[in-house]
Amino acid sequence: MHRLSSLPPYLPVSFHVLRAETSFFLKEANPDLMRNASLQSRVESFFTYKARQPPVLNASYGPYSAEKIVPLDLTLNPNFLGPTNKFPFDWRLKAYILWDKVYLSRPKVQVLFHIVGRDWDDHRVTENLPCLRVFAFRDTREVRGSCRLGGVLGLCVAQLEMLPGWFSPPTIVSGRRRPMEQPEGNPVELYYTIHSGGERGDCTGGDTRKDNAIRQGKDGQEDRTSHLQKIGSIGLYRTQDSTQLSELRLDGNVVIWLPSQPVKQGDIVTASVTISNNSTVDHFILR
Structure with a gap:
């Protein structure tokens, strides 16, 4: 006798992400088949790119559909700049x-x-x-x-x-x-x-x-x-x-910090360029 195998039941809902220039639904490398083994709920992960507002998730099943704005606490990272009514969502x-x-x-x-x-x-x-x-x-x-x-x-x-x-x-x-x-x-x-x-x-x-x-x-x-x-x-x-730096002030706006110890030909030298806090210079050329 051949044993018949069947996949666990799942909710055949179609998802669409709105308010994003590009979006991708993600698949796990080793998915847990039982996580979505339900006819009442379904879990999916997705990624949005260039979303200027909080994305909207649309779910459809046959002639029925529903959509909801994704809560901010599920989409924002710690580097979020501020309220979405003041700053673009993707900043x-x-x-x-x-x-x-x-x-x-x-x-x-x-x-x-x-x-x-x-x-x-x-x-x-x-x-x-x-x-x-x-x-x-x-x-x-x-x-x-x-x-x-x-x-x-x-x-x-x-x-x-x-x-x-x-x-x-x-x-x-x-x-x-x-x-x-x-x-x-x-x-x-x-x-x-x-x-x-x-x-x-x-x-x-x-x-x-x-x-x-x-x-x-x-x-x-x-x-x-x-x-x-x-x-x-x-x-x-x-x-x-021994890696003490010396200050080279070009003018009232720009300061360069250089290693104070001698360097030989072929050595890699790291220098930093800093601009004063009250500088009004928009751009400059360093040669």
């Missing part, structure tokens, strides 16, 4: 720490933010881009800075100044030897939050002081924990190592 925010090693002689940290997923021919919302506040936490203390996205590139640089005490080694426990400076430095975590700008276009609303702010205690952390997005970590060092 995302990227953050980069310009220097992850910070020294006591120059205790400033700079974080570059920029928008990805933009339609570069659409300039309708570049004038109302949000403000970004950056936070550095160590123990129960907090340092803050802010900047506002702007320009045709939709970017900004936030700057924070680390506290001198943060560069000190860990506290010595009685009866133990003085700890050596950690090779990775004293670790500090960086986070950011997104806020709407003020009426005058500034980002100094609330209790954030201009350029930099310091608050002591845990109160400042607890009321923002649910809104903080992690950027990354930096290391704080009291002294610079």
